Amino acid sequence: MPEGFSHPAKPKVLIVEDEAALATMLRYNLEKQGFAVEEAGDGQEALLCISEREPDIVLLDWMLPTLSGIEVCRQIRRSSATRDLPVIMVTARNDEQDAVRGLNTGADDYITKPFNMEALLARMRALLRRASGGSGKGRREFHDIVMDLSSHRVYRGTRPVHLGPTEYRLLDFLMQHPRRVFAREELLDAVWGVDIHVEPRTVDVHIRRLRKALNVGNETDLVRTVRAAGYALDTETL
Amino acid sequence: MPEGFSHPAKPKVLIVEDEAALATMLRYNLEKQGFAVEEAGDGQEALLCISEREPDIVLLDWMLPTLSGIEVCRQIRRSSATRDLPVIMVTARNDEQDAVRGLNTGADDYITKPFNMEALLARMRALLRRASGGSGKGRREFHDIVMDLSSHRVYRGTRPVHLGPTEYRLLDFLMQHPRRVFAREELLDAVWGVDIHVEPRTVDVHIRRLRKALNVGNETDLVRTVRAAGYALDTETL
DNA sequence: CCGATGTCACAAAACCTTCATAAAACTGCA
DNA sequence: TGCAGTTTTATGAAGGTTTTGTGACATCGG
Incomplete structure (x- = not known):
């Protein structure tokens, strides 16, 4: 892999989700769409995975064991290595409050459950585009x-x-x-x-x-x- | 802290938003930036608040109970007392159509959800500058x-x-x-x-x-x- | 009915790749 | 050192391909 390019190969997405069924569904769909999928079941694991596997984008569930989504997001933004890592917050509809706070925390976008894949994919692609194009600055x-x-x-x-x-x-x-x-x-x-x-x-x-x-x-x-x-x-x- | 313009004290902003979570987030951020914040949850309330509290600027959500944002905006423009009151329309991305129609109705600017505070603040400041400087720039x-x-x-x-x-x-x-x-x-x-x-x-x-x-x-x-x-x-x- | 919009099919550019040939650089040898 | 042969690069033109410009058309909502 030569120089820092955009995403010529499969973009790597990290799914942070404790609900196994949802995670599986996401993995299935995203892989079908040509993403390389990593998974993490809680906040700790997520941060570890991020620094080790360096995903291109993160799907972050709001409700998480050990470390809340919002806290994970904060950590991500804190480190300069991951400051520009695109993060999409996934939250339950009835508590849209969290979505908003998530955005406030530094998530780049959010989506509420239940969501349809099309919408999610559109947002993911848009963010990946922005991330790869945005660094082409200067x-x-x-x-x-x-x-x-x-x-x-x-x-x-x-x-x-x-x-x-x-x-x-x-x-x-x-x-x-x-x-x-x-x-x-x-x-x-x-x-x-x-x-x-x-x-x-x-x-x-x-x-x-x-x-x-x-x-x-x-x-x-x-x-x-x-x-x-x-x-x-x-x-x-x- | 909006650089001290001809708003001697804190500029007063009215948030018209029925989604409580969003309103809270906005209030939090705007107060942190040195605005005095008023809130209204629907159109009626908004018009009332405008005439009573005389805000310097209005953030107007498009989707509102009792009286649509567009209608509120019309009313604002109708009264000579509030004709020059800066109004920023807040709309969901997927019906950006409406944003434009909102502008037709007389809003001074618009922003789509999700937005980041920086962008919103920039627009607010620009509008306030115009309103106070008299013939400034929107x-x-x-x-x-x-x-x-x-x-x-x-x-x-x-x-x-x-x-x-x-x-x-x-x-x-x-x-x-x-x-x-x-x-x-x-x-x-x-x-x-x-x-x-x-x-x-x-x-x-x-x-x-x-x-x-x-x-x-x-x-x-x-x-x-x-x-x-x-x-x-x-x-x-x- | 009208204006605005998204798509298509076709025309027009702009661009890429290849090829043939000229020019240049290098090599070995006398 | 000079020369002829060989290898490598420069160059110009041709043909095909990709990308963009444009006009027309069906749709949709007011």
């Missing part, structure tokens, strides 16, 4: 190349640079590891995806287009070709 | 696009722009995050709602309608398409 810089991730823009100095989707991802990847040389195969894995079949030479073409877009006039070429090895972002193209 | 601006939230109107420069409800919400959302690119799915989540099933391509159609309404003649297109990524509001459509 900017990258190298020499005088600037990428603004949130607006999806690239500048060489002050000049705006237009890149196609693939060149954008390629540059994005290279800028995460400046100066490091990557073989064509590595680039294919990282930028195109592991199970995509594309000729390694295709990388050349995209490198060319990247260069053409990046270097105008007599600007120095920041893409270095390393014969028999691959490409890198570097100031000394030598 | 408006959003970008380049030469102006949205007046209270009158629910949009202008391109000085030209009035007519938008359907969906286009309005779409623009509203985009203008809250200028320059940032949103995937179709993100827009669906934010503008349509999380558990609404709509084809992602539908976003295209509304973007088109938005463009058509926004750009007349040879005005620059402020809606940027980012291939394989989504759409954004931007000055450089490049």
